[in-house]
Amino acid sequence: MRDSTARNSEIVVALDIGTTKVCAIAGRKNEYGKLEILGVGKVHSEGVLRGVVSNIEKTVNAIAEATEIARRGIEAPFDYVHVGIAGQHIKSLQHRGLLVRHNDHLEISQDDIDKLIADMFKLVLPPGDKILHVIPQEYTVDNEQGITDPIGMSGVRLEANFHIITGQITASNNILRCVERTGLRVANMTLEPIASAMAVLSEEEKEAGVALVDIGGGTTDITIFQDGIIRHTAVIPFGGNVITKDIKDGCTVMIQQAEKLKVRFGSAMADEVFDNRIVTIPGVRGRDHKEISEKNLARIIQARVEEILDYVVWEIRRSGYERKLIAGIVLTGGGALLKHIDKLTEYHTGMSTRIGIPVEQLAHGYSEQLSSPIYATAIGLLLKGIEDRQRGRVREETRSSGASDAASQIREEGQGKWYEHLFKKTREWFEADPDAEF
Numbered sequence: 001m002r003d004s005t006a007r008n009s010e011i012v013v014a015l016d017i018g019t020t021k022v023c024a025i026a027g028r029k030n031e032y033g034k035l036e037i038l039g040v041g042k043v044h045s046e047g048v049l050r051g052v053v054s055n056i057e058k059t060v061n062a063i064a065e066a067t068e069i070a071r072r073g074i075e076a077p078f079d080y081v082h083v084g085i086a087g088q089h090i091k092s093l094q095h096r097g098l099l100v101r102h103n104d105h106l107e108i109s110q111d112d113i114d115k116l117i118a119d120m121f122k123l124v125l126p127p128g129d130k131i132l133h134v135i136p137q138e139y140t141v142d143n144e145q146g147i148t149d150p151i152g153m154s155g156v157r158l159e160a161n162f163h164i165i166t167g168q169i170t171a172s173n174n175i176l177r178c179v180e181r182t183g184l185r186v187a188n189m190t191l192e193p194i195a196s197a198m199a200v201l202s203e204e205e206k207e208a209g210v211a212l213v214d215i216g217g218g219t220t221d222i223t224i225f226q227d228g229i230i231r232h233t234a235v236i237p238f239g240g241n242v243i244t245k246d247i248k249d250g251c252t253v254m255i256q257q258a259e260k261l262k263v264r265f266g267s268a269m270a271d272e273v274f275d276n277r278i279v280t281i282p283g284v285r286g287r288d289h290k291e292i293s294e295k296n297l298a299r300i301i302q303a304r305v306e307e308i309l310d311y312v313v314w315e316i317r318r319s320g321y322e323r324k325l326i327a328g329i330v331l332t333g334g335g336a337l338l339k340h341i342d343k344l345t346e347y348h349t350g351m352s353t354r355i356g357i358p359v360e361q362l363a364h365g366y367s368e369q370l371s372s373p374i375y376a377t378a379i380g381l382l383l384k385g386i387e388d389r390q391r392g393r394v395r396e397e398t399r400s401s402g403a404s405d406a407a408s409q410i411r412e413e414g415q416g417k418w419y420e421h422l423f424k425k426t427r428e429w430f431e432a433d434p435d436a437e438f
Helices: 002-009 056-071 110-120 169-180 192-200 203-208 240-251 255-265 294-319 341-349 373-390 401-431
Strands: 012-017 021-029 035-044 080-085 091-100 129-141 144-147 157-168 185-191 210-215 220-226 229-236 278-281 290-293 329-332 353-355
Touching: 012 056, 012 169, 012 373, 021 056, 021 373, 035 056, 035 373, 056 169, 080 169, 080 192, 080 373, 091 110, 091 229, 110 129, 110 157, 129 169, 129 185, 129 229, 157 169, 157 229, 169 185, 185 192, 185 373, 192 210, 192 220, 192 229, 192 329, 192 373, 203 210, 203 220, 210 294, 220 294, 229 294, 240 255, 240 294, 255 278, 255 294, 278 294, 290 294, 294 341, 329 341, 329 373, 341 353
Parallel strands: 012 080, 080 185, 210 329, 329 353
Antiparallel strands: 012 021, 021 035, 091 157, 129 144, 129 157, 210 220, 220 229, 278 290
């Protein structure tokens, strides 16, 4: 009984709130360190636009439905979820930090690195922005450069380059509000491309240099790794939905028909369509049907995919790592399911390309549906949640939440009394007769 309770307490739930789908996955690490998936809930998303919540009610309903389906796979209830954040508002910047240590005989510890990272959170940002992640790059100890792990070294002057990812406060608050309205709490919030990278990239690829391109419904997220470190992140405000809209306009069909055409008959390369079949679309309310050739459909798709790839190439060049990506490009997300998109990416960028499927970390016996790039972000969020819990970065206090709320209320009341006392004394001082002492 105790063993099953301990096993249930290890369960982590991840929530991917996307433009086209809301996906909840429950899982845990087994004794071999592999990811055991216990429950998967995937529902259609209507309240999210380009990765940002645009309709609270619809998003709340989708989250509730997805988490309820995932809950059926596990025996124990859960209160906390590990959530992803993405969208056009995500920005990144580089900054350098400095810490002067007073004792050069003591070894550099994790506390020193934590102080450097904490200093980065004090940066002045544009109004409405907040820091989501601070990722250390290389360290410098007393002018000794290029150090990846300074712990245990001696030195007075500790410096570091940081890759800082920021996002809008309102976007993260809306996600928090949606999750909390379903009766759940957010354990932590992770940038979605970082999560996707955990699910589909190998350590060798990260070391060699690789660009992960996650083509979602509303946005395309880019993460560049080199020497095992995140070097650049970017969000392009185009995704699979723009391709669907092009098909709708180009073929003059309804949006649902355009999506079906893209999924069933679409190809990212017109030259790869040889038999050029004709697809017949029924007309609206008895009107004449439409005939669309697969070749023309592929031309519409290819034009938009090439435009997205132009943005990808521009971001890779902007990062300064264009000639250092030995492992090339890894495509993931729902957009990676388009036929021949890996070939088009290779031709268009000149880099070797593969499709990233998030199954390497999974234990044997996983459901066949999970071997799809659609689940890369959700599985990555699950891995990140497990890692954060193991490292003690997440405090999930289900039982004592009432006590902590009461304690914070007492603190607030105490502060209120103190301010009231201060205000009273100040008022007495101002109202006192200035000549009373004479």
